Amino acid sequence: MHSIPYGRQHITEQDIAAVVEALHADYLTQGPRIAEFEAKFATYVGTQYAIAVSNGTAALHLCTLALEVAPGHKVITTPITFAASANCVRYCGGEVVFADIDPDTYLLDIDSVRQLLQTSPKGTYQGIIPVDFAGRAVDLETFRQLADEYGLWLIEDACHAPGGYFEDGQGVRQYCGNGRFADLAIFSFHPVKHIACGEGGMITTNDEQLYHKLLRLRTHGISREVGSFQNSPAFAAAAPHAEIYPGWYMEMQNLGFNYRLTDFQAALGTSQLTRADEGLVKRRRIATKYAEAFSGKPFIKGQSGIVEGHAYHLYVIEVENRIGLYDFLREHGIFAQVHYIPCHLMPYYRQFGWKEGDFPYAELYYQKCLSLPMYPTLSEQEQEFVIQIILDYYDRINSRNIHIPIL
Numbered sequence: 001m002h003s004i005p006y007g008r009q010h011i012t013e014q015d016i017a018a019v020v021e022a023l024h025a026d027y028l029t030q031g032p033r034i035a036e037f038e039a040k041f042a043t044y045v046g047t048q049y050a051i052a053v054s055n056g057t058a059a060l061h062l063c064t065l066a067l068e069v070a071p072g073h074k075v076i077t078t079p080i081t082f083a084a085s086a087n088c089v090r091y092c093g094g095e096v097v098f099a100d101i102d103p104d105t106y107l108l109d110i111d112s113v114r115q116l117l118q119t120s121p122k123g124t125y126q127g128i129i130p131v132d133f134a135g136r137a138v139d140l141e142t143f144r145q146l147a148d149e150y151g152l153w154l155i156e157d158a159c160h161a162p163g164g165y166f167e168d169g170q171g172v173r174q175y176c177g178n179g180r181f182a183d184l185a186i187f188s189f190h191p192v193k194h195i196a197c198g199e200g201g202m203i204t205t206n207d208e209q210l211y212h213k214l215l216r217l218r219t220h221g222i223s224r225e226v227g228s229f230q231n232s233p234a235f236a237a238a239a240p241h242a243e244i245y246p247g248w249y250m251e252m253q254n255l256g257f258n259y260r261l262t263d264f265q266a267a268l269g270t271s272q273l274t275r276a277d278e279g280l281v282k283r284r285r286i287a288t289k290y291a292e293a294f295s296g297k298p299f300i301k302g303q304s305g306i307v308e309g310h311a312y313h314l315y316v317i318e319v320e321n322r323i324g325l326y327d328f329l330r331e332h333g334i335f336a337q338v339h340y341i342p343c344h345l346m347p348y349y350r351q352f353g354w355k356e357g358d359f360p361y362a363e364l365y366y367q368k369c370l371s372l373p374m375y376p377t378l379s380e381q382e383q384e385f386v387i388q389i390i391l392d393y394y395d396r397i398n399s400r401n402i403h404i405p406i407l
């Protein structure tokens, strides 16, 4: 049998045709396919504005720039996430403050966040970056209430959750990245994520001002909008009596970056987006099969069973003897993965004083977590093989009378 990764992209002939068509077009970058992808993605997640960028990390960086994170600012996030969720604060010189996770959902624990806020003078913190970890939507309605109480902004890291949702207090589905509660949300189009562009990312928002600011920051901080110009038309035209700006004129008004996506990547993203819902259905089917196979097995704990609105970027289990299972799976060509090594214990973050014992639930989770193969093209037969190998592993251990404590 060929090897089975924990996640992988699904590229169809239709996707390839879309990219080829884009390569034949007039614009390889800064062309019409960017706006098309943005508009379709905004509709998909139910938001007003979308800004396509070169990757998810660039999306996070532009968000912290647009929200004017600066030295002395403190921003709260979860230690169980990809490092970029925290790093974006550091790019702007801000301070990352971690808070523990909820041991059942694996998401940033709102009570831990509330405690941080309650035990510091008002104005200590500027923002919160909750993460829809593994594809499970954060209850942003509650986070918004808390953020409003303390005057904080919210960036939703929705990299794992396009198409995911939670139900708000009125029972209304709130899709990840819809901008209803968070000021800004971000997505990644890395091949292991739901929608693959190779590299790529998106920012979504309902805030028109932030939208225009983000557009500028994506392209060097350059504005081409006449209404925004700060220099005079006379200067711009280099003609003392000129009253209108010449066609070539533009202004660099902020220190921005080149974080653009190319048109052929956008074409791939747009094509992938047409199959996003189909992919979600398959992911949910795979999750259900795992949950059924492991139900009643005391040595495996999941992310609280099957949850409505979960986008299942990852299927995470917690097990005893994780290293043994990981190696046994590898021997059988199954490449499970660990998401994530707690951010606060990365050498880079330890230098700020974070240490073992700071976040007991996140650290306990790290001792046991394992992400199983989860992607739309994982066949039923392959998944059954994965399940079989896992159950075999624990049968072997049990028959050798190795004690596996009940979680």
Ligand SMILES: *Cc1c(COP(=O)(O)O)cnc(C)c1O
Binding pocket: 055, 056, 057, 058, 081, 082, 084, 085, 131, 157, 159, 160, 187, 188, 189, 190, 199, 200, 201
């Ligand atoms: C993938 C990911 C990112 C970064 O996205 P890139 O496109 O790889 O830069 C950020 N946050 C989370 C939670 C991710 O999974």
